[in-house]
Amino acid sequence: NDIFERATETVDFLRNRLPTKLGKPKIAIVCGSGLSGLAATINEGSAEWFDYSDVPNFPQSTVAGHEGKLLFGTMGQRQIPVVLLVGRAHFYEGYNMDVVTFATRVCKLLGVEKMIVTNAAGGLNSSYAVGDIVCLNDHINLAGLAGWHPLRGPNPEDFGTRFPPLSDAYDLSLRQLAHRSWQDLRRQVPSRRKLHEGVYAFVSGPSYETRAECRLLRQMGADLVGMSTVPEIIVARHSGMQVLAFSLVTNNAVLEPVPRGDDPKLQGMSPEQLSEYLSRGKANHAEVLEAGKQAALDMQGLVLLIVSQL
Numbered sequence: 018n019d020i021f022e023r024a025t026e027t028v029d030f031l032r033n034r035l036p037t038k039l040g041k042p043k044i045a046i047v048c049g050s051g052l053s054g055l056a057a058t059i060n061e062g063s064a065e066w067f068d069y070s071d072v073p074n075f076p077q078s079t080v081a082g083h084e085g086k087l088l089f090g091t092m093g094q095r096q097i098p099v100v101l102l103v104g105r106a107h108f109y110e111g112y113n114m115d116v117v118t119f120a121t122r123v124c125k126l127l128g129v130e131k132m133i134v135t136n137a138a139g140g141l142n143s144s145y146a147v148g149d150i151v152c153l154n155d156h157i158n159l160a161g162l163a164g165w166h167p168l169r170g171p172n173p174e175d176f177g178t179r180f181p182p183l184s185d186a187y188d189l190s191l192r193q194l195a196h197r198s199w200q201d202l203r204r205q206v207p208s209r210r211k212l213h214e215g216v217y218a219f220v221s222g223p224s225y226e227t228r229a230e231c232r233l234l235r236q237m238g239a240d241l242v243g244m245s246t247v248p249e250i251i252v253a254r255h256s257g258m259q260v261l262a263f264s265l266v267t268n269n270a271v272l273e274p275v276p277r278g279d280d281p282k283l284q285g286m287s288p289e290q291l292s293e294y295l296s297r298g299k300a301n302h303a304e305v306l307e308a309g310k311q312a313a314l315d316m317q318g319l320v321l322l323i324v325s326q327l
């Protein structure tokens with residue numbers, strides 16, 4: 018109940034500071050690394066900002082590309098009330114799972130019925146290109162399978178059942194809408210960027226995966242790997258919200274085996290040549306943020322089209 022009480026306190030704080038004309042947000046949008054540009058989709062004049070640091074019980078984001086702001090406003094011509102979470106708390110920052118998923122519970126108590134979650138992720142599926150967008154249709158909760166699960170501990174009965182099913186976690190009707198909206202967007206604005214569907218593997222981070230771990234994840238059936246989203250999805254489904262999730266492929270994870278020390282082909286290489294050879298595909302956060310910036314307009318266009326059809 019402690020979580021329920023804290024979330025209620027946070028919602029009361031926000032409600033007391035929001036104009037009544039805004040109406041209760043039915044849709045929440047979580048902006049992942051480098052995807053804060055989604056805030057631009059809010060109708061002029063309707064925006065109400067809160068810094069996470071000013072909101073009771075809200076964790077602070079400590080990661081570049083995660084501003085740490087709550088944005089209430091309306092979207093599209095029908096002026097649909099929405100709430101945007103610009104930046105998120107990650108498990109790898111040292112937050113416990115109940116803190117990582119606190120914003121999700123606040124959304125539920127605010128009246129949100131549908132959550133659209135975006136993130137940046139590494140591509141394990143070789144048919145993906147950097148910059149492509151993937152609509153998630155399932156996940157592998159690696160950290161959860163090892164015990165780091167957002168619902169571990171006493172069940173907050175006010176939110177949902179003790180043993181929630183997740184075999185249909187990623188809402189099919191919302192995914193169908195996502196593909197239709199993508200086709201509409203492509204008719205309006207041609208682009209080489211593709212929309213795929215795939216499985217996201219949640220790892221704790223903060224290190225990026227080794228080559229052997231990427232091969233393991235791929236062999237397990239994962240198309241993407243990342244360090245967020247899955248805890249929020251589980252808590253959103255636990256509390257009865259529908260979810261739609263998109264990953265922006267910000268780099269292709271390295272699946273090739275580590276070069277061998279006894280490989281004759283490498284014997285003649287200089288240290289610089291060896292370093293260059295090893296650096297191919299090495300993930301780094303700067304490229305994650307850059308890819309987010311490049312894809313921002315398409316991600317905004319897609320989300321805006323989807324929200325306007327909800």
Ligand SMILES: Nc1nc2ncn(CCNC(CO)CO)c2c(=O)[nH]1
Binds near residue numbers: 050137243244
């Ligand atoms: N190989 C790989 N590539 C990735 N690109 C983005 N992310 C998601 C993690 N994002 C972190 C660090 O960029 C910031 O939250 C990953 C990842 O976890 N693994």
